[in-house]
Amino acid sequence: MSKVFELKNVSKTYRNDGQEFEALKNISLDINEGEIFGIIGMSGAGKSTLVRTLNRIEEVTSGTVEFLGSDLAALRPAELRKVRHSISMIFQSFNLLSQRTVIENVEQPLKIAGVPRAQRRQKALEMLKVVGLEEKAKVYPARLSGGQKQRVAIARALAADPKVLLCDEATSALDPKITGEILDLLKEINAERKLTIIIITHEMSVVEKICDRVAIIDKGELAELGDVREVFSNPVSNAAKKLVFPANPFAPTNENQKLVRIVFDGTKSSEPFIANLVEKTGKKVNILSANTRSVGGIGYGQMVVELPSSKEDQDIIVDFFKKNGLTVTEVEINE
Amino acid sequence: MSDFIIQAIEKGIIETLQMTFWSSLFAYLIGLPLGVLLYATAKGRLLQNRAVNAVVGFIVNIMRSLPFLILLVLLIPFTRIIVGSSIGTKATIVPLTVGAIPIIARMVESSLCEVQPGIIEAAKSMGASPIYTIIHFLIPEAVPSLLQGAAINIATVLGYSAMAGTIGGGGLGALAMQYGYYRYQKDVLWTTVLLLVIMVMLIQEGGAFLAKKKRKI
Numbered sequence: 196m197s198k199v200f201e202l203k204n205v206s207k208t209y210r211n212d213g214q215e216f217e218a219l220k221n222i223s224l225d226i227n228e229g230e231i232f233g234i235i236g237m238s239g240a241g242k243s244t245l246v247r248t249l250n251r252i253e254e255v256t257s258g259t260v261e262f263l264g265s266d267l268a269a270l271r272p273a274e275l276r277k278v279r280h281s282i283s284m285i286f287q288s289f290n291l292l293s294q295r296t297v298i299e300n301v302e303q304p305l306k307i308a309g310v311p312r313a314q315r316r317q318k319a320l321e322m323l324k325v326v327g328l329e330e331k332a333k334v335y336p337a338r339l340s341g342g343q344k345q346r347v348a349i350a351r352a353l354a355a356d357p358k359v360l361l362c363d364e365a366t367s368a369l370d371p372k373i374t375g376e377i378l379d380l381l382k383e384i385n386a387e388r389k390l391t392i393i394i395i396t397h398e399m400s401v402v403e404k405i406c407d408r409v410a411i412i413d414k415g416e417l418a419e420l421g422d423v424r425e426v427f428s429n430p431v432s433n434a435a436k437k438l439v440f441p442a443n444p445f446a447p448t449n450e451n452q453k454l455v456r457i458v459f460d461g462t463k464s465s466e467p468f469i470a471n472l473v474e475k476t477g478k479k480v481n482i483l484s485a486n487t488r489s490v491g492g493i494g495y496g497q498m499v500v501e502l503p504s505s506k507e508d509q510d511i512i513v514d515f516f517k518k519n520g521l522t523v524t525e526v527e528i529n530e
Numbered sequence: 531m532s533d534f535i536i537q538a539i540e541k542g543i544i545e546t547l548q549m550t551f552w553s554s555l556f557a558y559l560i561g562l563p564l565g566v567l568l569y570a571t572a573k574g575r576l577l578q579n580r581a582v583n584a585v586v587g588f589i590v591n592i593m594r595s596l597p598f599l600i601l602l603v604l605l606i607p608f609t610r611i612i613v614g615s616s617i618g619t620k621a622t623i624v625p626l627t628v629g630a631i632p633i634i635a636r637m638v639e640s641s642l643c644e645v646q647p648g649i650i651e652a653a654k655s656m657g658a659s660p661i662y663t664i665i666h667f668l669i670p671e672a673v674p675s676l677l678q679g680a681a682i683n684i685a686t687v688l689g690y691s692a693m694a695g696t697i698g699g700g701g702l703g704a705l706a707m708q709y710g711y712y713r714y715q716k717d718v719l720w721t722t723v724l725l726l727v728i729m730v731m732l733i734q735e736g737g738a739f740l741a742k743k744k745r746k747i
Contacts, residue, residue, distance in 0.1 A: 290646070294744070
């Protein structure tokens, strides 16, 4: 698989009135052709800055960003503008021209690229068909719903036949149902056009739904990188755990008791392991919270249980879970 | 009122309209690009340039702080060079234009500031050059606000044109001074005032109507 983007030791420092702020710290990662790559992090983690280094709307302070093997920082302004035809972007706030009709909006990238009028109109109509809004061609964006506006933005982003689509919190302003529809559309486009898609989000559900690989950004650093299934079923870094597991609001009822988190994947989730535990060992646990989610079609679950205060009992229980193929980790109270 | 006065008023209306039209036109030809320059060269903008922004901003501020009546007097030699005379309708167009330029520049700048920064980022991400972004993204997005600003500016120019009447300009202002003020003809004074009020209202309402019609939000 060939690489579309190759980031090496990318750092970005903002200087403002003598104060320095490190938005990105030494980030290295590759993005492969045709994949849907998620970049997730809390707000302020630096993910928006990171995605803007990919089309050089943000300059990096050190390190290199290569697009299809060429260093973006080495491009002259005119060359950079040409490269940007291959790297489209959609935004949380859609950023459509309010004084232009839908079709005129979609035509913009083609107009910039110097495509003749008749040709660009035809292409724009074709793109509107892809997003299912051809009947809205002559309407102004103000008359559209949020989901429709984002569809127009996607049509506009696709018009110049880009190789990559950058999505900056593209679904964050939309409700869950519309978010789902937009994500389905992106997935469809990814499959049909072999378009590489990079998705910036703070929502786990977005990554779970369509991403192949995910990078977790925390305080400007790359906290974790890998297959979505792997990262979500077995998060290693604290930042990843925070995103994957909901906050645990409970503390043990007395100090000798212990909280553990059990994580199980699709193959194990059908077994009644708590009932098995009681039956086989006679030890009891108190379930504090539990949930399951589907990642790429496989069910993943996690459960926080409180173990009894005897150290001996705790060991027996943890042992039992581990023997049954479950991942057991101790829950820190301030997690 | 005598026929003579009525004729003078008719002439005054035409002169006022001529002065307002030509001064506004010339002032926009210079003020609009200047406003764009003020906007685009500011910190963090498309054509960030601290030196240009500071110089243009300074000149605009100086020009704007001069009272128009003083500007009228100061510009007499300059007007003579351009028009060949310093009195009459044509001559008034020069100081009116100069006086309106800084006002228009600031008004245009503030209209452009209202455009969502995201629009400019989108243009950038599509590979648009700064000039293309200004012409095809920034200005079209600002059109309703620019029209609203234009109504205010043109009405201001109209008011200034009346002031120019006091030092040898033509139009309704001169009429009000000559007949109404110096010769105590109150009816002429009030008629011209009423006409000026009507003209300002027409400009303001017309501008607001166009802006509303243009605004697609």
